Amino acid sequence: MTTHAIPDHAELILPAPAKLNLMLHILGHREDGYHELQTLFQFLDHGDELGFALRDDGVIHLHTAVDGVPHDSNLIVRAARQLQEQSDTRLGADIWLDKRLPMGGGIGGGSSDAATTLLGLAHLWQLDWSEDRLAGLGLSLGADVPVFVRGRAAFAEGVGEKLTPVELTEPWFLVAVPQVLVSTAEVFSDPELTRDTPPIKVRSLLEGGGRNDCQSVVEKRYSEVRNALILLNKFVPTRLTGTGACVFGSFPNRDDADKVARQLPATLPSFVAQGANVSMLHRRLQELVRK
Ligand SMILES: C[C@@](CO)(OP(=O)(O)O)[C@H](O)COP(=O)(O)OP(=O)(O)OC[C@H]1O[C@@H](n2ccc(N)nc2=O)[C@H](O)[C@@H]1O
Numbered sequence: 001m002t003t004h005a006i007p008d009h010a011e012l013i014l015p016a017p018a019k020l021n022l023m024l025h026i027l028g029h030r031e032d033g034y035h036e037l038q039t040l041f042q043f044l045d046h047g048d049e050l051g052f053a054l055r056d057d058g059v060i061h062l063h064t065a066v067d068g069v070p071h072d073s074n075l076i077v078r079a080a081r082q083l084q085e086q087s088d089t090r091l092g093a094d095i096w097l098d099k100r101l102p103m104g105g106g107i108g109g110g111s112s113d114a115a116t117t118l119l120g121l122a123h124l125w126q127l128d129w130s131e132d133r134l135a136g137l138g139l140s141l142g143a144d145v146p147v148f149v150r151g152r153a154a155f156a157e158g159v160g161e162k163l164t165p166v167e168l169t170e171p172w173f174l175v176a177v178p179q180v181l182v183s184t185a186e187v188f189s190d191p192e193l194t195r196d197t198p199p200i201k202v203r204s205l206l207e208g209g210g211r212n213d214c215q216s217v218v219e220k221r222y223s224e225v226r227n228a229l230i231l232l233n234k235f236v237p238t239r240l241t242g243t244g245a246c247v248f249g250s251f252p253n254r255d256d257a258d259k260v261a262r263q264l265p266a267t268l269p270s271f272v273a274q275g276a277n278v279s280m281l282h283r284r285l286q287e288l289v290r291k
């Protein structure tokens, strides 16, 4: 069965899960303008969905329009074209997107779409690419793409590309979606951003440490995020993911998360999803290979 945005003739349908940054520390400012980070990524069992069909004329066509993103700038199209170029294939693809994740939410929708495109087309075009090579191409598209290509919850360093897989508990998360677009570049250029958090060892994180260094700057600049944090904190300890706008709290079971979700006002949309150490994309691809 296909979803409304993906037609029945799609040959391959794959998920593009969201991620959370369970913590995010900023260690320093690099000469190229980027910031050195330490962050802990876990996937959610909630995300976008992409459909793919082979074309033998080499054309890459994304049939779904994404608000504010021109066709050729969409990370899906950019990922597909780069993979096509670097693998010298004559094949192309029709691609459809069922967009469920809020954009600019800090839950990685665009990066995850790009990673699903790389893995989906590598499968459809029968490319013999290693995970390392796909992750390398992914990094050229965005700092968060490699973790989605690898599909394992991870402690990340550098700009997010040095990944150490970790085994975390898999609680239920309530993710609230303040109705505002947060600009990642704006947050990173704020003079008040803390940029000198000392490096920590992954083990201290697994014992529950850490915070999000972007949170105070985002709270200051975006009242929608500030209000969401105040509201959710009344029910559960709440934190920002990435550079926002989404904020989240964790629960031992789905019912408890749902109960809080029902108490949020209609002006603050939210969703409940479970944390996952192996991404849904990778679980689906493993099933395909086994068939
Ligand atoms: C910080 C994170 C944590 O997951 O935030 P979210 O985007 O998820 O909220 C990401 O790594 C973001 O990755 P991504 O969204 O791909 O950022 P990019 O497009 O590469 O960068 C946008 C801009 O943010 C700044 N930037 C980004 C990442 C970084 N480590 N240091 C930076 O200074 C740079 O000014 C860059 O031009």
Ligand SMILES: Nc1ncnc2c1ncn2[C@@H]1O[C@H](COP(=O)(O)OP(=O)(O)O)[C@@H](O)[C@H]1O
Pocket (backbone or CB within 6 Å): 066, 068, 069, 073, 074, 075, 076, 102, 103, 104, 105, 106, 107, 108, 109, 110, 111, 112, 113, 114, 242, 244, 245
């Ligand atoms: N397929 C896509 N889905 C979402 N955003 C995309 C996509 N392709 C390009 N973009 C651009 O990337 C920006 C960041 O998107 P997204 O990954 O959703 O946010 P975040 O990095 O905060 O999690 C968007 O504002 C949009 O301009």
